[in-house]
Amino acid sequence: MFITRESEIISLMPTARWKKPEQLKGYLEEEERVALEPLLGTPLYEYLCEEYERLIGVYGDITSSTITPTKKAKDDPEVPYVDVTEIHENTRRKDAHVPCAICEDTFSEVPDKDMVTICLLRICQRIEFYKMLSHKAGLLAVSFNEGGGMNVVSADGYDPASDKDRDEARKDAFMSAGRAVDDLLIYLETDAKGKKYFTELWQQADAYYLHKDLLFQTARILNEYLDIKGDRMAYVALVRDIRFCQNTYLKPRIGSKLLKAVVEFENDGAASQDDRITESRYNEIMTELAVLLRTALAFYVESRKVEIGPKQEKLARRDSMTDAQQAMAMACQYIEENLDDLGDAAVGTPIYNAIRTREEQAAKDAASVQAACDRRRKEACETSRKKLFTAFPATHRIPEYK
Numbered sequence: 001m002f003i004t005r006e007s008e009i010i011s012l013m014p015t016a017r018w019k020k021p022e023q024l025k026g027y028l029e030e031e032e033r034v035a036l037e038p039l040l041g042t043p044l045y046e047y048l049c050e051e052y053e054r055l056i057g058v059y060g061d062i063t064s065s066t067i068t069p070t071k072k073a074k075d076d077p078e079v080p081y082v083d084v085t086e087i088h089e090n091t092r093r094k095d096a097h098v099p100c101a102i103c104e105d106t107f108s109e110v111p112d113k114d115m116v117t118i119c120l121l122r123i124c125q126r127i128e129f130y131k132m133l134s135h136k137a138g139l140l141a142v143s144f145n146e147g148g149g150m151n152v153v154s155a156d157g158y159d160p161a162s163d164k165d166r167d168e169a170r171k172d173a174f175m176s177a178g179r180a181v182d183d184l185l186i187y188l189e190t191d192a193k194g195k196k197y198f199t200e201l202w203q204q205a206d207a208y209y210l211h212k213d214l215l216f217q218t219a220r221i222l223n224e225y226l227d228i229k230g231d232r233m234a235y236v237a238l239v240r241d242i243r244f245c246q247n248t249y250l251k252p253r254i255g256s257k258l259l260k261a262v263v264e265f266e267n268d269g270a271a272s273q274d275d276r277i278t279e280s281r282y283n284e285i286m287t288e289l290a291v292l293l294r295t296a297l298a299f300y301v302e303s304r305k306v307e308i309g310p311k312q313e314k315l316a317r318r319d320s321m322t323d324a325q326q327a328m329a330m331a332c333q334y335i336e337e338n339l340d341d342l343g344d345a346a347v348g349t350p351i352y353n354a355i356r357t358r359e360e361q362a363a364k365d366a367a368s369v370q371a372a373c374d375r376r377r378k379e380a381c382e383t384s385r386k387k388l389f390t391a392f393p394a395t396h397r398i399p400e401y402k
Contacts, residue, residue, distance in 0.1 A: 041205025255349030
C-alpha cells in the first residue's frame with residue numbers, strides 16, 4: 001500500500017485530519033487493485049510496493065515536506081505538472097533534518113533513481129487517494145454501529161457537510177484522480193523515452209504507451225485521427241478495439257505482409273528491400289499509405305465506439321462504417337496505383353494477387369480472342385478458296401487425282 005502515514009494524507013488533502021491511515025487500508029487496497037495495478041502492470045506494481053517500503057525506511061517520509069525537488073519542471077507539455085523535475089542535482093531540503101541511510105552526510109543529494117521513484121510514488125498516491133475519496137465519500141460519512149444501525153459521523157470544531165458539499169468533494173476528487181492517471185501515463189512515457197528506469201517492467205502492462213504492432217502506436221497519434229481530447233486513458237480503453245479493427249478489416253484487405261511493412265515503417269522508418277525502388281519514393285508512398293490506412297482504421301474504431309441505442313447513435317455508427325469503407329477503398333486504390341513502387345512488401349498480398357490474376361486472365365482472354373480471330377480467318381479463307389475453285393467450268397478444273 002502506498003499510503004500509510006498521516007503526513008501523506010495531509011499532503012494530498014490539507015484539510016484532512018485522519019490520524020490512523022490504517023483504518024482506510026481496505027478502501028485504499030481496493031483502489032490499488034482496481035485502478036492502479038492495471039495501469040502499472042503487476043511487475044511494476046509489486047516493484048513499487050517494495051520500493052515504497054525501502055524509501056520509507058531510508059527517508060522516513062517521502063512527501064514534499066521531506067524531499068523537495070530543487071529545480072523547476074522542464075518546459076515540456078509531456079512532463080507532469082506536479083513533483084516532476086530534472087532528476088539531476090535534486091537535493092533534500094536542508095531544513096528537514098531527516099537521517100540519511102545512504103551516507104553520513106545528512107544533506108547529501110538524493111540519488112537519481114530514488115528521486116524518480118519517489119515522484120512516481122507520489123503520483124500513485126494521488127490516484128489511489130482521490131479514487132478512494134470519489135468512490136467512498138458516502139461510506140466515510142456514516143458509521144455502522146452494533147444495535148444502532150447507521151449514524152452520521154461528525155467531528156468537533158467542524159460544521160457538517162451538506163449534500164452539495166459532498167457532491168462537490170466527490171466531483172473534485174474524481175477530476176483530480178483523472179488528472180493523476182494522465183500524469184502517471186505521461187510520467188512513464190517520459191521515462192520510457194529517456195532513462196528507462198521502469199520501461200522493462202511497465203511494458204508488460206496493458207496501459208503501456210507504445211504498441212508497436214498497431215498503426216496507432218501512441219495516444220498522440222490516435223488523437224490526430226480520432227478526437228480523444230488527448231486523454232491517454234481513452235487510448236488505453238480503445239487499444240483492444242484498434243487491434244480488433246486492424247486485424248478484422250485492414251489485414252484481410254491489404255494482407256498481413258504489407259500491413260506489417262507499413263507498421264514497421266512507422267516505427268523504425270524501415271527501407272524497401274527492393275533495390276529498384278529509390279528510398280525517397282518508398283518513403284513517400286509508405287507515408288501516404290499510412291495516412292490512408294489510419295484514416296480508415298479510425299473510422300472503423302469510431303463505428304465500434306458508439307453503442308447501439310437511440311436513433312441518432314445508430315445513424316452515427318452507420319455513417320462511421322460507411323466512411324471507413326470509403327477510406328479503405330481509397331487506400332486499396334492507392335496500393336493498386338503504386339503496386340510496383342511498393343516492391344517486395346506488396347508481393348503475395350491479396351491486392352497484388354488480385355491484380356496479377358486479372359492480368360493473367362486478361363492475357364488468356366486476349367489469347368483466346370486472337371485464337372478465335374485466327375480460326376475464323378482461316379475458315380473464311382478456306383471457304384473462299386472452295387468457292388473460287390468450284391466456280392470454274394469442269395473442263396478447266398484441275399483433277400485432284402489422275
